[in-house]
C-alpha cells in the first residue's frame with residue numbers, strides 16, 4: 502500500500518489517498534493546537550504518542566465489535582483507515598464538568614454529571630465549531646434523525662468502554678470528542694482519533710491532568726504526560 506496525494510492537512514493529522522479508493526493513510530503530526538488553531542506549537546514526539554494511543558484504543562474497540570474506521574498501523578506515526586464521508590459534527594460526551602461546560606454553567610470543576618451529557622458542535626473552523634442541537638443539525642441537513650440516534654447510542658457505548666478502561670488504571674475519563682462517518686456502502690463507523698488530544702483525563706491519585714489541558718494551560722511538557730498514559734494503558738492490556 503502506497504500513499505498517493507495529500508487530501509487534507511488538519512491541525513493534528515495529514516490525510517493521504519492511497520492506491521485503494523476506500524483506504525486512507527493517516528499521519529499523526531508533531532503539532533499541538535488550542536483555541537481553534539490560534540495557539541500552535543510543534544512538539545517533537547507527540548505524533549507517535551497519539552498514534553500509539555489511538556491504535557491501541559481502536560484495536561480494543563474493534564476487538565469488542567465496535568464498528569470503526571481503523572484498519573492497521575504502518576509505522577510510528579502512520580495508520581491505515583477506511584475512508585469515510587464524515588458527518589460534520591463533533592460528538593462530545595461529558596462525565597464530569599470541565600472546559601466550556603464548566604464555564605457556561607459556572608459549576609464546580611469536575612462535578613459528576615449524571616446522566617452523562619451529550620453535546621454536538623458543528624465542525625466549522627470559520628464559525629469556531631459552534632454548539633448545535635439535534636433539530637438544528639437535522640434541519641441544516643448535517644445528519645438525519647436516525648443518524649443522530651446512532652451517534653447517541655454509539656457514544657454511550659464507547660463511553661462505557663473507555664470510562665471503565667481508564668478507571669482500571671486509576672484515571673477518570675472527564676470528557677471526550679468523537680467523530681463518525683459512513684463508508685462507501687453506507688456503514689456507520691467511529692472515525693478520526695482516540696487520544697488525549699480529544700479527551701480529558703484526570704489522574705485519580707494526584708488530580709493532575711493527563712491530556713491536552715497540560716498544553717492549553719501551560720502546565721509543562723506534554724510528551725511525558727502522554728507517554729505515561731500510553732504506558733499505563735499498555736501495562737494493563
Ligand code: ATP
Nearest residue numbers: 511512513514516570582583584585587680692693
Ligand atoms: P479538529 O482538530 O477540529 O478535528 P482538524 O480537521 O484540524 O480539526 P485533524 O485531526 O488534523 O483535525 O484532521 C483530520 C481530518 O480527517 C478531520 O477533518 C476528520 O474529520 C477527518 N477524518 C478522520 N477520519 C476520517 C476517515 N476515516 N475518512 C475521512 N476523513 C476522516
Ligand code: TYD
Nearest residue numbers: 593599600601602622676677678699700701
Ligand atoms: P469543551 O469543554 O467543549 O471545549 P474546550 O476544551 O475548548 O473548553 O471540550 C470537551 C471535550 O471535547 C474535551 O475533551 C475536548 C474535546 N473536543 C475536541 O477535541 N475538539 C472539539 O472541537 C471540541 C468541541 C471538543
